[in-house]
Amino acid sequence: MVERDAELAIVDEALDQLTGPGxxxxxxxxxxxxxxxxxxxxxxxxxxxxxxxRSCTVLAARGxxxxxxxxxxxxxxxxxxxxxxxxxxxxxxxxxxxxSIVGPALGLCAPEQGPxxxxxxxxxGLDWVLTHLVVKRAPVTLVLDDxxxxxxxxxxxxxxxxxxxxxxxxxxxxxYRPDELPAHADAFRTLPGRAGQAPLPLAPLTPAAVAALVRxxxxxxADDAFCKEAWAVTTGNPFEAVELxxxxxxxxxxxxxENAPQLADLAAAQRGSGLxxxxxxxxxxxxxxxxxxxxxxTAIPQDIAARVAALGTEEAAGATTRLRDARILSAxxxxxxxxPETGLEFVHPLIATAIYRAIPDxxxxxxxxxxxxxxxxxxxxxxxxxxxxxxxxxxxDPWVVRTLREAAGENLRAGAPDAARRQLARALRExxxxxxxxxxxxxxxxxxLLTEPxxxxxxxxxxxxxxxxxxxxxxxxxxxxxxxxxxxxxxAEASESLAREIARTPDVRARxxxxxxxxxWDAFNAAETDSPARSRRLTRLADRLTGRDLTERxxxxxxxxxxxxxxxxxxxxxHHAGRVLERPFSWAHEDRGFEVPVLAAMVHMYxxxxxxxxxxxxxxxxxxxxxxxxxxxxxxxxxxxxxIRYRRGRLVEAEELARSGLRLAERxxxxxxxxxxxxxxxLTTLLARGRVDEAWELxxxxxxxxxxxxxxxxxxxxxxxxxxxxxRGEVRAAVAELEAVDRRLTPRGIQNPAWCPWxxxxxxxxxxxxxxxxxxxxxxxxxxxxxxxxxxxxxxALRVAAEVAAPQDRTELLREAVTLLSASPAGYELARALAAxxxxxxxxxxLTAAVVTARECGADGLVEEATEILTGMGGALPxxxxxxxWVTEEEIRAADLAVRSEKEPEPTTPDWVLSAACRKLxxxxxxxxxxxxxxxxxxx
Numbered sequence: 001m002v003e004r005d006a007e008l009a010i011v012d013e014a015l016d017q018l019t020g021p022g023x024x025x026x027x028x029x030x031x032x033x034x035x036x037x038x039x040x041x042x043x044x045x046x047x048x049x050x051x052x053x054r055s056c057t058v059l060a061a062r063g064x065x066x067x068x069x070x071x072x073x074x075x076x077x078x079x080x081x082x083x084x085x086x087x088x089x090x091x092x093x094x095x096x097x098x099x100s101i102v103g104p105a106l107g108l109c110a111p112e113q114g115p116x117x118x119x120x121x122x123x124x125g126l127d128w129v130l131t132h133l134v135v136k137r138a139p140v141t142l143v144l145d146d147x148x149x150x151x152x153x154x155x156x157x158x159x160x161x162x163x164x165x166x167x168x169x170x171x172x173x174x175x176y177r178p179d180e181l182p183a184h185a186d187a188f189r190t191l192p193g194r195a196g197q198a199p200l201p202l203a204p205l206t207p208a209a210v211a212a213l214v215r216x217x218x219x220x221x222a223d224d225a226f227c228k229e230a231w232a233v234t235t236g237n238p239f240e241a242v243e244l245x246x247x248x249x250x251x252x253x254x255x256x257x258e259n260a261p262q263l264a265d266l267a268a269a270q271r272g273s274g275l276x277x278x279x280x281x282x283x284x285x286x287x288x289x290x291x292x293x294x295x296x297x298t299a300i301p302q303d304i305a306a307r308v309a310a311l312g313t314e315e316a317a318g319a320t321t322r323l324r325d326a327r328i329l330s331a332x333x334x335x336x337x338x339x340p341e342t343g344l345e346f347v348h349p350l351i352a353t354a355i356y357r358a359i360p361d362x363x364x365x366x367x368x369x370x371x372x373x374x375x376x377x378x379x380x381x382x383x384x385x386x387x388x389x390x391x392x393x394x395x396x397d398p399w400v401v402r403t404l405r406e407a408a409g410e411n412l413r414a415g416a417p418d419a420a421r422r423q424l425a426r427a428l429r430e431x432x433x434x435x436x437x438x439x440x441x442x443x444x445x446x447x448x449l450l451t452e453p454x455x456x457x458x459x460x461x462x463x464x465x466x467x468x469x470x471x472x473x474x475x476x477x478x479x480x481x482x483x484x485x486x487x488x489x490x491x492a493e494a495s496e497s498l499a500r501e502i503a504r505t506p507d508v509r510a511r512x513x514x515x516x517x518x519x520x521w522d523a524f525n526a527a528e529t530d531s532p533a534r535s536r537r538l539t540r541l542a543d544r545l546t547g548r549d550l551t552e553r554x555x556x557x558x559x560x561x562x563x564x565x566x567x568x569x570x571x572x573x574x575h576h577a578g579r580v581l582e583r584p585f586s587w588a589h590e591d592r593g594f595e596v597p598v599l600a601a602m603v604h605m606y607x608x609x610x611x612x613x614x615x616x617x618x619x620x621x622x623x624x625x626x627x628x629x630x631x632x633x634x635x636x637x638x639x640x641x642x643x644i645r646y647r648r649g650r651l652v653e654a655e656e657l658a659r660s661g662l663r664l665a666e667r668x669x670x671x672x673x674x675x676x677x678x679x680x681x682x683l684t685t686l687l688a689r690g691r692v693d694e695a696w697e698l699x700x701x702x703x704x705x706x707x708x709x710x711x712x713x714x715x716x717x718x719x720x721x722x723x724x725x726x727x728r729g730e731v732r733a734a735v736a737e738l739e740a741v742d743r744r745l746t747p748r749g750i751q752n753p754a755w756c757p758w759x760x761x762x763x764x765x766x767x768x769x770x771x772x773x774x775x776x777x778x779x780x781x782x783x784x785x786x787x788x789x790x791x792x793x794x795x796x797a798l799r800v801a802a803e804v805a806a807p808q809d810r811t812e813l814l815r816e817a818v819t820l821l822s823a824s825p826a827g828y829e830l831a832r833a834l835a836a837x838x839x840x841x842x843x844x845x846x847l848t849a850a851v852v853t854a855r856e857c858g859a860d861g862l863v864e865e866a867t868e869i870l871t872g873m874g875g876a877l878p879x880x881x882x883x884x885x886w887v888t889e890e891e892i893r894a895a896d897l898a899v900r901s902e903k904e905p906e907p908t909t910p911d912w913v914l915s916a917a918c919r920k921l922x923x924x925x926x927x928x929x930x931x932x933x934x935x936x937x938x939x940x
Contacts, residue, residue, distance in 0.1 A: 002238070003209045004043060007032065007200060011047050018139045018171045019054045027170040029162050031188045033178040034202035036350050037239035040175035043202070044145050047173060051141035056171075057082075059133075059142040063149030065353060066297030069387045071416035072105045074154035075126060078142065079106050082133055094132075101125040101628035104414035105153075111413030115590050117628025118450070120667055122415035123157050124630045130161065131168065138169035146349060147188065148180035153416050159185040204236030213238075214255060217245035222255035229260035233267040239348055240267060246327060275328075275351065276358040282322050285311055289319035290328060293344060294356035295367045295388070300344040307374045308367055320344065328355075368392050372403070382406040386423050394430045401432045405443065412447050415628065420447040438466035442477050449484055456484045475501070475510055476591070479517055483593065487673070489710045491525035509551070515541070516554040520596055523558060524712045531748035535562050542576065550589070553580045554596045561599040567752035570607045570789040577603050587620035588627045594620070598640065602714070606754045608790040610644045610825050611922020611931050617641050632674045635664035639678045643715065646685050647792070648922060649827020652858035655689065658682035670702060676713045679704050680720045688828055690861015692727045699724060716741065716756045723761055731765050738762040753781045754793035760800040767804040774804040791924045792826035799833045802840075810840055818846075822910035823925040825918055828857045835866045844875035849912075852878055887935065891917035899929045 001008070014028045032040050051058050061077035083091065083106075091108055092099045101117045102125040103109035117125070134140045142165075147155065158174075165172040174188050178199070181188065189199060205213075211227035234240040247266045253259050268274040279290055292308035293300045306316035323329040330347045346352040359367065369392045372385035386407035389400055404427035408420035424444040432440045441463035445456045460481040464474070478501040485494035498518040505511045522534050542559030545552040560576035580600050587597045601616035621637040624630070639661030645654035662678040669675065679702050686695040699705065699721070708717045722737035741758040745751070753759060759781040767774035778801035785793040798817035802810040814837040821830040831853035838846030847870040854862040867877060887895075895917040918924060921931040 001039070001042060001046060002212055003203075003205055004039065007043060007202070008046065010200065011043075011050065014171050015047075015050060015054055015056070015141070018141070018169060019056065025169075027165040027168045027172070029165045030171070030173045031199035032173070032175040032202055033181075033199040034175075035177055035179075035237075037237040037348065038202040038204065039238040040202060041145055041348070042238070044143050044173065044175055048141070048143055051143075051171070054139075056139050056141045057133075057137040059140060061144050061150075061154075062298060063144070063146040063151070063155075064298040065149050065349065066295065066356070067387065068149055068151055069390055069419065069422065070383070071151055071153040071411055071414070071419040072107075074144065074150040075105065075157065076107050078144075079129060079133065080108070082137070083108065095129065097626055098125045098128055100626075101415075102129055104410070105416070111410055113413075113590075115588060115627055115629075116413045116417075117415045118631040118633070119415060119417070120664075121625075121628030121630035121634075123160060125628060126157050127161055127164075131164070134168050134170045139171070140169060141171045141173065144172075144174045147174040147176040147185065148182070149349075150185075152182065152184065152418065155182065156184045159188060162188065205231070205238055205241060206236065207231040210234065210236060210241050213241050214245055214248075217242075217249060218255045223257055225257035226255045226260045226263075229263050233263050239350065243327065275354050278326065279328065279355065279358075282319075282326060285309070285315050286319040286322050289316060290323055290355055291359050291363070291367060292371070293323075293329065293346070294352055294359065295364065295371050297352075298343075298345060301378070302344055304371070304374045304378055305344065307377075308370045365392050372400075376403065381410070383410050386411075386419075390422060390426050396430060398433060401427045401430045401436065401440070404430075405440065408443060408447060412443075417447050417450055421451070435468055438463045438468040438470075438477070439473060441466065442473065442480070445477070445480055445484070449480070453484050453488045457481065457488070460484070471505075471507065471510060475505075475513065478514065479591070482517055482521060486521045486524065486711070489673075491521050491710060492527065494521045495525065495528075512555070513551045516551050516558070516596075519555065519558045520593070523561060523599075524595070526708075526710055526712050526744065528748060531750075535566060535749060538562055547579050547582070550592070553583075553585065554592070556580050557585075557596045557600040560603050564603045564606050565750045565752055565755055567754075567784050567788045569787065573603050573607050574609070577607075581616075586623065588623040588629065594624075594633060594636075598636065602640065605644050605647055606752070606790065606793075608792050608824055608826075608924035609922065609927050609931075610648050611934065612927075613644050614641065614922060615934060617644065631664065632668045632672070635661045635668065635674045635678060637661075638664065639674070639681050642685065643681045646681065646688065646828070648825050648919065649829070649831070649853075649857040649859075651685055651689050651828065654685045655682070655858075658685055671709075673709060673711050673713065675702070676704075676709050676711075676717050680713055680715050680717050683720050683724060684715055687723060687727055688857075688859055690859065690864065692724075692861075695724055696728060714755065716745075716758070718744075719756055719758045719761065722758070722765075726761060726765055731768075735762065735765045738765060751784050752788050752793070753785050753797055754788055754790050757781065757796065757800075759784075760797060763800055763804050771804065775801070775806075778804050791820040791824040792829055795821035795824060795826065795833060796829050799829070799836055802836065811837070814840060819910055822912070822915040823918055825922045825924060827853060827919045828859055828862075830915070830919075831857055831859055831862055831866075835862060835869075838866070839869055842873060844870060844873055847873070847875060848878045885920070887917060887920045891920065892932070892935075895921065895928045895932055898925060899932065 010030065014030055017025055018027060032043060034040055048058050048060060059078045059082065061074045063074060067073045086094070088109070091103070095102065099109070100112050101122060104111040105122055105126070144150065144158065162172055176188065207228055210231035214227045214230050215222045230241065230244055234244055244263065244267050247269065248255065253262065269278050279287055288309040289305060289311055292305040295308065296305055302316055302320060306313060309316070311319065320329060327347050328351055330345050368388040372388035375384040376382065382403045385403050389404055404423045408423040411423065412420040421444065424440060424447055428440050428444065431437065441459050445459040445463065448456045448459065460477050463477045478497060482494040482498050485497065495518050498514050502511055502514045502518065505514060519534070519538050522528050528534070538559055542556050545555055547553045547556055556576050557580040560573050560580065563573045563576060577600055585597050585600060587594045597620060601613045601620065604610065604613040604616070617637060617640065621634070624633045624637055638657050642654045642657035642661060645657060658678065658681045662682055665672070665675040665678040679698070683695045683699060683704065686698065705721055718737055718741050722734045722741070725734035725737065738758050738761055741756070745756060745758070750756065759777045763774040763777040763781070778797065782794070782797040782801050785797040795817040798813045802813035802817065805813060814833060817833040818830070818837055821833050831850050834846050834850035834853060838850055847866055850866045851863055851870060854866060871877060891913055894911060894913040898914055921928065921935060923931040
C-alpha cells in the first residue's frame with residue numbers, strides 16, 4: 001500500500017485501543033470515504049488482516065450495486081457466518097425470545113405465520129444479536145465495504161447502531177463513496193466515536209507515489225517522464241494506476257518517455273468502452289459469462305452464472321480462467337486464511353458496473369429473468385429471485401406474480417415492508433390474472449400500511465373496486481381500509497366505509513365482525529355525532545351476546561368501555577369486562593388490533609381495580625415484545641402503564657414509564673396518537689409531582705396544544721392542557737379550554753368524572769369569580785361520581801367540592817373524601833384529601849399523615865406544601881419511614897379480615913393498615929377478595 005501510512009496508523013491505534021488491557025481500551029467507529037478506485041477495499045482488506053493478527057473476531061460484509069433491493073443482505077453477510085453450523089435448538093437457546101423476530105431477517109429460519117415484527121422491534125432484535133456476538137466473541141472488528149450500496153434495511157440499522165461501538169469491545173469500520181451514501185446513513189458522516197467528528201477521506205496518490213508503483217511493477221529503470229504521464233492519465237487513482245502497470249507489463253511496453261503517449265489509450269481500455277472492447281476480445285462465451293456475473297452481483301456462484309450464460313461446466317470454468325487472466329474477475333472471494341470462500345467476484349466494482357451497463361437493454365432484462373429462474377431452481381428461494389424480477393419487463397407471466405407474492409410475504413413477515421411493497425407493486429404491473437388482482441392490491445395495502453398510509457388507502461379502495469367473489473377477502477380489505485383511515489386520523493371515514501359494507505353483507509357472523517370494528521373506531525372518534533344512538537345499539541347487541549367467539553368478546557369489551565365512559569355503575573362495567581376476560585384475550589391477534597384488549601384492561605383502572613389492569617398490561621406487553629412490536633405498540637403499553645401507576649399514586653414509577661413511552665413515541669413521530677398519549681400522561685404526572693415549569697417546557701417542546709387530535713386520548717389532551725394552564729395561573733385560558741371540552745364530551749354522553757374530570761377543573765377555575773357556578777359544577781361531578789361508584793372518583797369529586805364549597809360545608813365533604821379514598825387504591829388523591837382536611841381542621845396528625853402519604857407517592861410539591869403548613873402550626877416534621885412497596889403480613893391480615901367481614905367501615909374511622917393494603921394490592925375494598933387471590937397466585 002502506498003501513501004496510506006496515516007490511515008494505517010489510525011487503524012493500528014484503533015485496534016490497539018480495542019485489544020489493549022488499559023482503561024482506555026474499548027471500541028470505536030471509523031469511516032473511510034472517497035470516490036471509486038481510491039483504495040478503500042484494499043485498505044479494509046489490510047485492516048482485516050491486522051485485526052486477525054490481533055486475534056480479533058472479524059465480521060465482514062460488502063454492499064452490492066445489484067443487491068440493494070435484497071433486504072438484510074448485508075446483515076446476513078455479517079452475522080450468518082458466525083452462526084454457521086448451529087442447530088435450530090442451539091439457535092433458539094442462544095437467541096431466546098429474539099429467535100422468531102430476527103431469525104427470518106437473518107435467513108436463520110423461515111418466517112412464522114402470524115403478525116410480523118414492526119421495523120423498530122426488528123432493529124432492536126438485530127441490536128441485541130450483534131451486541132451478544134460482540135460480547136461473546138470480543139474483541140470484534142466489523143467491516144462494511146461499499147456501504148453506499150448496502151440494502152436500506154441493513155444500512156439504516158447499522159447507522160443507528162454505530163454510536164454504540166465505543167461502548168462495546170467493537171471496532172466498526174465502514175467505507176463508502178460520499179456522493180452516493182443515502183441520507184438514512186448520515187451517522188457515518190458525523191462519526192460520534194473516537195476518530196473525531198468527520199470521516200477519513202482518502203486522497204489520490206501523488207506523482208511520486210504513482211512513480212513508485214510503476215517502478216515496483218516495471219523496474220527501477222522507468223524514467224520520470226513515463227511515470228509522470230502514468231500519474232496524469234490515472235489522476236492518481238490507485239486502482240487505475242495498478243491496472244495500467246499491469247497492462248504495460250502485459251504488452252511488454254518499455255517504460256520510457258517515447259512510449260508515454262500510449263498510456264492514455266491503455267488507461268482508457270480499463271474503463272467504459274475500452275473495457276468492453278477488451279472483454280469482447282475474449283470471445284462470445286466469455287462475454288456471456290461476464291454478463292451473467294454482472295447481473296448476479298457479488299459472491300457469484302459459478303454454477304448459477306453458467307446457467308444464466310447458457311454455458312456448460314467446462315465452458316464456464318474456461319471463461320472464469322480467461323476473465324481472471326484479464327483481471328476482470330478475481331480469484332475466489334477470500335481475503336485471508338481466516339475467511340471462507342464466498343464465490344466469484346469482480347476485481348473492482350468499477351469493472352462490474354461498466355460491464356453491467358454495457359449489456360444491451362433487452363438482453364440485460366432477459367438475463368435477469370434467467371437469473372430469477374436459476375436461483376429458484378438452485379433452492380435459494382423466491383426472495384433471491386425477486387430482486388431479478390424487479391428488473392424485468394411485464395409479460396403477463398403467472399409464475400412471476402406468484403414468485404413476487406411469495407417473496408413479498410416472506411419479507412413482510414421478516415420485517416421488511418418496504419421490500420414487500422416494491423415486489424407487490426411490480427407484481428401488479430405484470431399484471432396478475434383477473435381474479436387475482438384484488439388479492440395483490442390487498443397485500444400491497446398491507447405492505448405499505450406503516451410507510452405510505454395515503455397510498456394504502458388508494459390500493460385498498462382499488463381492490464374493493466375489482467370484481468371478485470371472495471367474501472373473506474372483501475371483509476379483510478374493508479377492515480384494513482378502516483384501520484389505515486383510523487390511524488390517519490380519519491375516523492369518520494373509517495366508520496363510513498364499514499357501514500357501507502355492513503349494509504351489503506348478508507352473512508350474520510361476517511356482519512357482526514364488521515360491526516365490532518365500526519363500534520371500535522366510533523369509540524375512538526372524538527368528533528362522533530351519533531354517540532348516544534351508537535351506545536344504545538351497542539348495548540342492545542352486547543347484552544344478548546354470550547362471548548362464544550373472539551368477535552363477540554370484542555363487542556362485549558366495547559360495551560364495557562362505553563359503560564365506563566358514560567358513567568354506568570361500576571358493577572355493570574366490571575361485569576362486562578369479566579365476561580370478556582373469562583378466557584385469555586390476546587393483545588397480538590394476527591388480524592385484530594390491540595385497541596380493544598387495551599380498553600378491556602383500562603376499565604379496571606377507572607373502576608378502582610388498577611392492580612388487575614396492571615396484570616393485564618404486563619401480559620399484553622409481554623405479547624408485544626414476543627412479536628417484536630417495539631414501536632407504537634410498546635409505547636402505548638408503557639405510557640398507559642404509567643397512567644395506571646399515576647392513578648395508584650406511584651408517581652416516581654409513573655414518570656419513569658411515561659418517559660420510556662415518550663422515547664418510543666418519538667421514534668414513531670410527533671403529533672401521532674401514540675405521541676399525544678405519551679405527552680398527556682407525562683404532563684399529568686409532572687403536575688402531580690409539583691413540577692409545573694418543567695411540564696410547561698415539555699408541552700412547548702412537543703407542541704402540546706391546539707389543534708387537538710381527532711382520536712380519543714386518555715387522559716383527555718385538551719383537559720390536561722387546561723389543567724396545565726390552571727397550574728400556571730392562566731385561569732381565563734383554562735376556562736376557555738374546559739368549556740370547549742364540555743361542548744365536545746357532553747353531547748356524546750361522556751359524563752364519568754373518573755374518565756375526564758373536566759367539571760372539577762372548571763369548578764376550581766371559576767370559583768373566584770362565580771362561586772355558585774363552581775359549586776353547581778362540583779355537585780354535578782359528585783352526583784356523576786356516585787352514580788359510577790368508584791371510591792377514588794367520588795373522593796376526588798368530594799375534595800374539589802369542598803374546595804369550592806362554603807366554609808361551613810367543607811369539613812363534612814372532606815371527611816367523607818378521606819374515608820372513601822383511604823379504602824381505595826388512589827394514594828395521591830388520598831394525600832391531597834388528607835392535606836386539605838388537616839389544613840381545614842388545623843390537625844397536625846392529619847397533616848402528618850398527608851406528608852407521609854405524599855412522600856410515598858413521590859408528590860414532592862404536595863410534600864413541600866403540607867410540610868410548610870405543618871411546621872407553621874408548630875408540628876414536628878415526620879421522619880421518613882422505610883418504604884415497603886410489598887404488602888406486609890399485617891396488611892394481608894387486615895385485607896383478609898375486611899373480606900370476611902360484611903360490616904362497612906365507619907365514615908369517621910379509616911383503617912390505615914387496610915388503606916395501605918388497598919393501595920399496594922391495587923384495589924378498593926370491594927375488590928379485595930380477587931386481589932388477594934391474585935396476590936396468592938403471584939406469590940407462589
